[in-house]
Amino acid sequence: MFAKASDNYELNHSASSAACRLGPCRLHGEISSQPHSQLWLSYRPVSAGYAVHASARFQELVCPETGDLALAGVSPLWRACEELLAGLEGMLGRRPSRVNATGTAPALLLQLQPSSPDDAISGAAERSLAWPPSPADEGYSIHLNTLHTVISSRSPQGVLYGAFELLRRLRREDPGALAGGGEVVRSAPSAPLRHWDLWDNLDGSVERGYAGPWQHRFDVAAARSSVVYPLGQQRDEQRAHDLARLLASVGINGIGWSNVNACDHGNQHLLSSRNIASMRALVALFYSYGIHSFLTPCFDSPQIVGGLFTSNPQVPEVKAWWAKKIEEVAGAFGDAFRGLVFKGNTEGQPGPGSHGMSQLQGANFFAELLEEVGAICIWRAFSHPEGGVDQALYQFQRFENWDGEARWNVALKIKNGPYDFQVREPVHSLFGHLSNTSLILEFQAAQEYFGHAKHLVALPSQWSSYLGFDLSSRFPPYNVQTLAQVASGGIGRMPFSGIAAVSNIGTSRNWTGHVFSAVNTYGFGRLAWTPTTPAADIMREWVEVTFPRSSSYAVSVLTRMLQRSWEVYENYTSSLGWGFACAANHYDLDDMDRRRHTDHRASATHIGYPRNAGGGYASTYNAKVAARFQSIEQCPEELLLSFHQVPYTHRLRTKNNSTVLEWIYRSHMSGVNAAEGFVTDWLAIEGHVDLGSYPGDAFVDITTRLEIGASDAAAFAKSIREYFETLTGCGLRDGRLQCHAQ
Numbered sequence: 001m002f003a004k005a006s007d008n009y010e011l012n013h014s015a016s017s018a019a020c021r022l023g024p025c026r027l028h029g030e031i032s033s034q035p036h037s038q039l040w041l042s043y044r045p046v047s048a049g050y051a052v053h054a055s056a057r058f059q060e061l062v063c064p065e066t067g068d069l070a071l072a073g074v075s076p077l078w079r080a081c082e083e084l085l086a087g088l089e090g091m092l093g094r095r096p097s098r099v100n101a102t103g104t105a106p107a108l109l110l111q112l113q114p115s116s117p118d119d120a121i122s123g124a125a126e127r128s129l130a131w132p133p134s135p136a137d138e139g140y141s142i143h144l145n146t147l148h149t150v151i152s153s154r155s156p157q158g159v160l161y162g163a164f165e166l167l168r169r170l171r172r173e174d175p176g177a178l179a180g181g182g183e184v185v186r187s188a189p190s191a192p193l194r195h196w197d198l199w200d201n202l203d204g205s206v207e208r209g210y211a212g213p214w215q216h217r218f219d220v221a222a223a224r225s226s227v228v229y230p231l232g233q234q235r236d237e238q239r240a241h242d243l244a245r246l247l248a249s250v251g252i253n254g255i256g257w258s259n260v261n262a263c264d265h266g267n268q269h270l271l272s273s274r275n276i277a278s279m280r281a282l283v284a285l286f287y288s289y290g291i292h293s294f295l296t297p298c299f300d301s302p303q304i305v306g307g308l309f310t311s312n313p314q315v316p317e318v319k320a321w322w323a324k325k326i327e328e329v330a331g332a333f334g335d336a337f338r339g340l341v342f343k344g345n346t347e348g349q350p351g352p353g354s355h356g357m358s359q360l361q362g363a364n365f366f367a368e369l370l371e372e373v374g375a376i377c378i379w380r381a382f383s384h385p386e387g388g389v390d391q392a393l394y395q396f397q398r399f400e401n402w403d404g405e406a407r408w409n410v411a412l413k414i415k416n417g418p419y420d421f422q423v424r425e426p427v428h429s430l431f432g433h434l435s436n437t438s439l440i441l442e443f444q445a446a447q448e449y450f451g452h453a454k455h456l457v458a459l460p461s462q463w464s465s466y467l468g469f470d471l472s473s474r475f476p477p478y479n480v481q482t483l484a485q486v487a488s489g490g491i492g493r494m495p496f497s498g499i500a501a502v503s504n505i506g507t508s509r510n511w512t513g514h515v516f517s518a519v520n521t522y523g524f525g526r527l528a529w530t531p532t533t534p535a536a537d538i539m540r541e542w543v544e545v546t547f548p549r550s551s552s553y554a555v556s557v558l559t560r561m562l563q564r565s566w567e568v569y570e571n572y573t574s575s576l577g578w579g580f581a582c583a584a585n586h587y588d589l590d591d592m593d594r595r596r597h598t599d600h601r602a603s604a605t606h607i608g609y610p611r612n613a614g615g616g617y618a619s620t621y622n623a624k625v626a627a628r629f630q631s632i633e634q635c636p637e638e639l640l641l642s643f644h645q646v647p648y649t650h651r652l653r654t655k656n657n658s659t660v661l662e663w664i665y666r667s668h669m670s671g672v673n674a675a676e677g678f679v680t681d682w683l684a685i686e687g688h689v690d691l692g693s694y695p696g697d698a699f700v701d702i703t704t705r706l707e708i709g710a711s712d713a714a715a716f717a718k719s720i721r722e723y724f725e726t727l728t729g730c731g732l733r734d735g736r737l738q739c740h741a742q
């Protein structure tokens with residue numbers, strides 16, 4: 001019988017972690033009565049020496065709209081001013097005076113430049129955000145001259161991004177932010193759309209939400225852990241406000257307000273006039289931080305909300321209902337409203353297929369109506385096939401013909417790989433295939449398949465490896481085309497391309513359940529802004545802005561833990577790209593459930609999914625990539641079992657010539673050792689790490705989660721070992737593979 005680690009955990013918190021060194025495995029941070037953390041925006045004092053220098057530089061703050069009360073609370077420019085005043089006061093101990101124009105005192109200036117020399121900047125320009133988003137205009141620069149520091153941009157939200165960048169630099173006590181002359185930084189995002197997608201439900205639960213209050217057990221989706229729902233009830237307004245600040249600080253410019261499973265958990269009523277009215281203030285708040293709003297309605301809204309007899313888009317009354325509803329939403333939200341998101345005909349959701357229409361016809365139907373109000377239709381590509389069909393191939397085939405057929409204001413949102421946010425996947429082949437359709441790359445910050453909020457897994461490493469993947473191109477003279485380039489618009493320069501992440505935010509005081517999971521929130525935004533930044537740099541930056549007064553030793557230890565964590569998790573769950581090594585709760589590993597997921601196709605002698613054959617999924621890639629995946633010699637070994645079925649005796653050239661079976665056993669052992677090592681590493685930096693950004697006893701909370709991670713890693717590895725021992729009759733004894741006759 002295979003161990004169910006989370007069951008033990010549920011019954012008795014200390015049982016799943018015999019190793020808990022600091023007493024019973026309880027998560028103390030969650031029961032604290034202290035306010036929620038400000039994460040990387042917690043403006044605590046920097047060191048005295050640095051504060052003196054910085055205060056001297058920022059005696060005054062010049063905001064362009066000072067005195068224009070009409071902009072208060074509505075423009076990102078105003079938000080930039082407010083953030084700088086609070087941030088400088090908190091970190092430097094002195095609030096600069098807010099003035100209308102520069103004088104003789106050293107000042108910090110916010111400057112909105114015209115997009116072209118002929119453009120005059122009007123109050124209206126300061127209030128509304130450009131659409132489609134223009135990455136060049138959203139960029140900013142920070143410039144130092146002898147007296148003044150100037151943050152300038154061609155857009156209000158660009159000024160806000162520059163303000164957050166300066167605050168980040170001050171937090172890290174960067175000498176370059178204060179001294180010298182000239183340009184400190186000039187930066188612009190690559191992707192037009194950088195979205196944060198809540199999978200929050202209107203009943204207050206969160207799909208795949210692991211950051212609820214501890215009392216509600218953080219691996220159950222039904223926990224009331226949404227920071228925005230239920231609507232109309234007393235909400236923690238400061239929470240919502242801080243969420244907008246946190247997202248804007250890393251360059252997010254769009255939010256999806258609710259779960260793409262839009263017809264359950266109360267979500268089916270999203271478009272009621274009452275709900276639309278209740279959301280207005282939230283939408284306006286986020287817009288003032290440069291964040292556009294997207295709604296995810298139920299396809300059957302005409303019946304559920306409108307009381308019509310059908311939701312078939314081909315019926316004129318249904319079309320008229322949608323047109324009126326879209327007008328109502330646009331009327332209520334104004335320019336902040338930029339689109340609807342649909343997931344159709346999969347996992348129980350209705351869609352165009354319910355009425356004999358294709359996915360493409362469904363998307364075009366909504367795009368046409370949305371065009372009237374300057375908005376777009378985002379269509380999710382993720383789907384499960386009916387029995388027996390390869391999920392990867394199905395996902396490709398369902399959308400392969402969209403180029404030239406989808407309306408200009410349709411964007412297809414595609415998960416990073418063709419399975420479902422697995423530990424390691426090949427990059428989805430649609431990204432290399434569609435070049436004339438706006439494509440949004442979807443990552444998942446919530447750790448659905450990554451140990452929920454119990455395990456340390458820093459995902460920027462995974463995301464960055466995908467973003468750098470060369471899909472090659474079908475269109476000479478372009479040879480190389482990385483996923484990052486596609487997400488930035490690709491060869492066709494598609495205006496609504498971008499990068500999105502499924503949220504990992506909840507009502508837990510530390511926002512993400514595991515303190516370290518916030519690296520995924522932060523890291524996503526930073527990578528979406530500049531997809532070529534090395535993941536290690538982003539993770540180090542997160543450590544430095546989150547634990548600012550830590551010793552350099554602690555910073556190195558923490559950064560290294562984060563850097564290794566993806567591979568460590570892969571090692572103790574599923575290596576070599578077999579995927580779906582989990583039970584129905586997407587956490588535990590037990591054999592019955594694993595048999596349902598046949599993606600590893602393991603028998604007594606062979607393992608792997610043969611997608612290499614002609615017409616198989618490998619052939620959906622552009623020629624160069626397809627050839628690589630199809631060849632057993634050239635296929636990256638991390639993905640071997642995603643494409644090839646091999647005997648367990650197959651030797652791995654990049655793994656010390658181990659056989660596949662030896663590697664499965666060895667990688668699991670090494671994963672468990674490394675997870676235990678995380679506990680030791682963490683305990684070794686006690687007292688060296690600055691946890692002041694977190695309320696409650698964060699040290700104990702983190703220790704507990706690392707210990708649970710280590711002990712559950714051991715349970716996972718044991719399950720896997722027993723499974724393969726039973727299946728193959730071979731096990732590892734004293735480092736050598738030994739088989740008994742079956």
Ligand code: GCW
Nearest residue numbers: 199207208260261343382420
């Ligand atoms: O595999 C599934 C997840 C679902 C999710 C779906 C999707 C929102 O387990 O929880 O539903 O992916 O991405 O649509």
